[in-house]
Amino acid sequence: MTTKEVSPDQDVPPKKASKKNTRSNNSRVAVLHAAERVVQKLGPGRLTIDAVVTESGMSKGGILYHFPSKSALVEGMINHMVEESNRRVAQLVEQLEGEANPTVRALIEVQGGSWVEEQSLSRALMAAAAQDPEHIGKVRDNKRLFVERMQAESQDSDDAILLWLAADCMAINKVLNISCFTDEEEKRLHARLLSLVDKLSAKSRT
Amino acid sequence: MTTKEVSPDQDVPPKKASKKNTRSNNSRVAVLHAAERVVQKLGPGRLTIDAVVTESGMSKGGILYHFPSKSALVEGMINHMVEESNRRVAQLVEQLEGEANPTVRALIEVQGGSWVEEQSLSRALMAAAAQDPEHIGKVRDNKRLFVERMQAESQDSDDAILLWLAADCMAINKVLNISCFTDEEEKRLHARLLSLVDKLSAKSRT
DNA sequence: TTGACTGTACCGTCTGGACGGTTTATAAAA
DNA sequence: TTTTATAAACCGTCCAGACGGTACAGTCAA
Numbered sequence: 001m002t003t004k005e006v007s008p009d010q011d012v013p014p015k016k017a018s019k020k021n022t023r024s025n026n027s028r029v030a031v032l033h034a035a036e037r038v039v040q041k042l043g044p045g046r047l048t049i050d051a052v053v054t055e056s057g058m059s060k061g062g063i064l065y066h067f068p069s070k071s072a073l074v075e076g077m078i079n080h081m082v083e084e085s086n087r088r089v090a091q092l093v094e095q096l097e098g099e100a101n102p103t104v105r106a107l108i109e110v111q112g113g114s115w116v117e118e119q120s121l122s123r124a125l126m127a128a129a130a131q132d133p134e135h136i137g138k139v140r141d142n143k144r145l146f147v148e149r150m151q152a153e154s155q156d157s158d159d160a161i162l163l164w165l166a167a168d169c170m171a172i173n174k175v176l177n178i179s180c181f182t183d184e185e186e187k188r189l190h191a192r193l194l195s196l197v198d199k200l201s202a203k204s205r206t
Numbered sequence: 207m208t209t210k211e212v213s214p215d216q217d218v219p220p221k222k223a224s225k226k227n228t229r230s231n232n233s234r235v236a237v238l239h240a241a242e243r244v245v246q247k248l249g250p251g252r253l254t255i256d257a258v259v260t261e262s263g264m265s266k267g268g269i270l271y272h273f274p275s276k277s278a279l280v281e282g283m284i285n286h287m288v289e290e291s292n293r294r295v296a297q298l299v300e301q302l303e304g305e306a307n308p309t310v311r312a313l314i315e316v317q318g319g320s321w322v323e324e325q326s327l328s329r330a331l332m333a334a335a336a337q338d339p340e341h342i343g344k345v346r347d348n349k350r351l352f353v354e355r356m357q358a359e360s361q362d363s364d365d366a367i368l369l370w371l372a373a374d375c376m377a378i379n380k381v382l383n384i385s386c387f388t389d390e391e392e393k394r395l396h397a398r399l400l401s402l403v404d405k406l407s408a409k410s411r412t
Numbered sequence: 413t414t415g416a417c418t419g420t421a422c423c424g425t426c427t428g429g430a431c432g433g434t435t436t437a438t439a440a441a442a
Numbered sequence: 443t444t445t446t447a448t449a450a451a452c453c454g455t456c457c458a459g460a461c462g463g464t465a466c467a468g469t470c471a472a
Contacts, residue, residue, distance in 0.1 A: 045251060045336035059418045129382055130251030130336040136384055144386035158398050166368040169375035176335055178342055180349035192364050254427060265453045
């Protein structure tokens with residue numbers, strides 16, 4: 001509602017469909033990564049187009065060619081990161097085939113991994129929350145999806161969800177730089193989470 | 207390091223010690239509440255002094271008298287909300303005297319309560335994260351305090367901490383408007399958290 | 413030729429904050 | 443009690459810089 005029409009559904013603003021390795025898409029992704037770095041370095045409140053220009057080395061015109069407005073840029077960040085996160089989770093779920101509660105396991109694993117610190121969804125989320133609360137809906141929808149999967153995977157789905165929430169909170173704290181745990185504590189808590197999932201799986205198997 | 211010296215330790219900018227009902231302190235608190243409302247209505251990225259001017263009805267000069275910079279305002283919000291949150295938790299802990307794991311219980315109770323939606327620490331936190339990442343240290347310190355209390359209260363302190371994290375995450379999600387739960391689910395999860403604390407207490411008592 | 417840019421110049425708006433002036437509370441002096 | 447002094451509390455305006463965004467002429471590889 002802010003800007004008219006930016007990129008209706010997909011993660012691609014120019015005309016053609018998403019051929020992944022076009023020159024256009026490569027620099028597009030480069031812009032998104034630069035934006036992430038800006039948020040990481042300066043905080044979500046100082047994500048400006050000019051900052052992305054500096055960080056990416058691209059010209060302002062170039063940036064605005066890919067993302068016709070700042071809102072579109074933020075939307076792009078959200079989409080990109082949701083997709084990346086989902087890709088990782090899906091990959092882990094696949095590896096965990098056969099085990100009980102694969103989704104919770106995968107979510108906890110991904111959120112405990114180092115990826116969270118580098119390019120986190122939370123970071124884009126902060127940027128969005130700071131400037132374009134509208135785009136957050138997508139994140140909520142995505143979360144809901146996982147909730148429903150967990151509910152399908154377990155009778156004690158509430159317990160699974162709580163474990164996921166705990167992992168999520170640790171990830172958010174980390175990104176917001178308010179994590180009050182030592183590395184050791186963090187590892188221990190993470191391990192404990194996984195072992196609790198095991199317990200949960202064992203219980204529901206009986 | 208941004209502004210020279212604002213309010214070194216206390217939550218009071220003028221000279222004298224904190225007589226709670228001075229005219230000054232009243233309008234000071236009024237400004238803070240107005241700032242909270244602004245963040246609630248417009249999002250942390252649109253917290254501006256002028257917005258607080260409009261919301262509070264006070265003049266810009268008046269605002270800047272109490273908080274000589276925007277950074278000081280955000281710092282004030284953080285302090286005020288940390289204190290308010292701690293007050294509530296302390297009050298609940300007192301009520302729970304005798305029960306096991308009082309701190310976790312109190313934290314979960316407070317974070318599940320309606321207070322979170324009205325004037326939450328998270329909101330100030332968002333504002334800080336958006337603009338002045340420096341002030342976040344105080345929040346981290348405060349969290350650490352609770353962690354250590356929980357560790358003192360229980361042998362299974364890690365489990366207690368995980369429960370707290372789950373509750374925290376629900377609260378954050380709510381405030382960021384990315385909570386993917388229905389009201390019913392939320393209540394159920396909250397109740398489940400409390401019952402899990404009971405289990406924890408029972409286990410450690412044996 | 414076309415798509416993918418670069419580079420520069422520019423505009424309107426918003427924002428933090430400085431500043432000078434005015435009102436109000438308080439308390440001492442008359 | 444009234445007057446006066448003084449500082450705190452507050453007002454309203456102004457300004458420089460930042461920011462989002464436009465426009466447009468030119469470059470350069472595919």
